[in-house]
Amino acid sequence: MAILIDPPRWPAHGTHFSHLVSDASLAELHEFAARAGIPERAFDLDHYDVPAARYQELVDRGAIEVSGGVLVRRLAASGLRIPARRRSSKLETVLLHHWERLLPGRPELGRELVERWGEAHRHYHDRTHLLAVLEAVRTLLGAGEDPGPEPRALWFAAWFHDAVYNGAAGRDEEESARLAGELLGRAGCRRQEIDETVRLVLLTATHRPEDLDRPGALLCDADLSVLGRDAAGYRDYLQAVRREYAHVPDAGFAAGRAAVVRRLLALDPLYRTATARRLWQVQAQANLAGELQSLGFSPGH
Missing domain, CATH: 1.10.3210.10 (Hypothetical protein af1432)
Structure with missing residues (x-):
């Protein structure tokens, strides 16, 4: 896992900007940005835009300097890159x-x-x-x-x-x-x-x-199609949900989220159409069961 930054070559607002990304998880990226005091408004779906004046400071904090091309390739390979559309x-x-x-x-x-x-x-x-x-x-x-x-x-x-x-x-x-x-x-x-x-x-x-x-x-x-995403896509979904409830302490969020997951697992069937069951059911059930376990709960609790 690594935090990557490319050179500040993107002009805007009277300066130039770098892109700050993670090649592993948005959670890692958001944690790094928070420690560095980068405002949330600088986040654009899969990266932070940071001005040239902060480039060296972020490198000193542990961001790895890479070219723009390498950054894009590493981000794409991680599955975190958001398509232009x-x-x-x-x-x-x-x-x-x-x-x-x-x-x-x-x-x-x-x-x-x-x-x-x-x-x-x-x-x-x-x-x-x-x-x-x-x-x-x-x-x-x-x-x-x-x-x-x-x-x-x-x-x-x-x-x-x-x-x-x-x-x-x-x-x-x-x-x-x-x-x-x-x-x-x-x-x-x-x-x-x-x-x-x-x-x-x-x-x-x-x-x-x-x-x-x-x-x-x-x-x-x-x-509910989001539940049937692959592991990386489901992880992105969970991170986005957690950010919507950033004001809730971890223990309270875990308990509330576990209740939601158990309710979804109790739906029988989870998907009502034959097409959805074919496309998403198996992955969705695996994702939900894995999430419940990661929260420290079992289906019976």
Whole structure:
């Protein structure tokens, strides 16, 4: 494991900047940055931007000097590199294109939602998560899963399911559903479509759709698709969740997170669609069981 830094060659704000990365884990990177007093706002998904004036100090603190090319290759090999399309500037554009295809002629509503998903306190429930859920919905529909009689409501629900996020389970979903009803009503959507969107958003509080609720199954499976990431991707997910609860002491967070993991493991089945079970089930169960063990709990505790 190593903290890497490239030469300060990137011009901005009247100076030049280096990139500070870890070739092993974001947790290691955030710990190094915190010790060095680098502000959180300098973090950009997989690296910190640091001004030239701090370069030598960070090297003295243990950051290893490498060329820009080596830094990129080491970051990519670690699995931590975020593709350009998922970076904040690109991500906003990608999401707005998604929205325009969903509800043409209402760009102001799309911008409001994208702004909400980009709030500073979000680390997991952010624009990257929104795009991941949209892509998971597309994957499931592309495999032939049935979206139900109001197919556009499924997409609206993906957009609204965490549009309000303050870390209050249950209340966030209720407020997100209420927001969906208000904004889609103003946009002139049909009542049946709005009601279905609201119903689906509320389902994400429990991820327990009824057996014959195909759109509910699709949304819940898409929302939980993160659980089926590979080991590195799941580690990134856990680190992002921990940052959202940085104000909670470690012991309290471990207990609360263990309760969440046990609830997810108790879902039978975890995924409701055949496609999701095929794509994510085995890895998700392994990830959850491994996390519970790492927290110091067993399924029976």
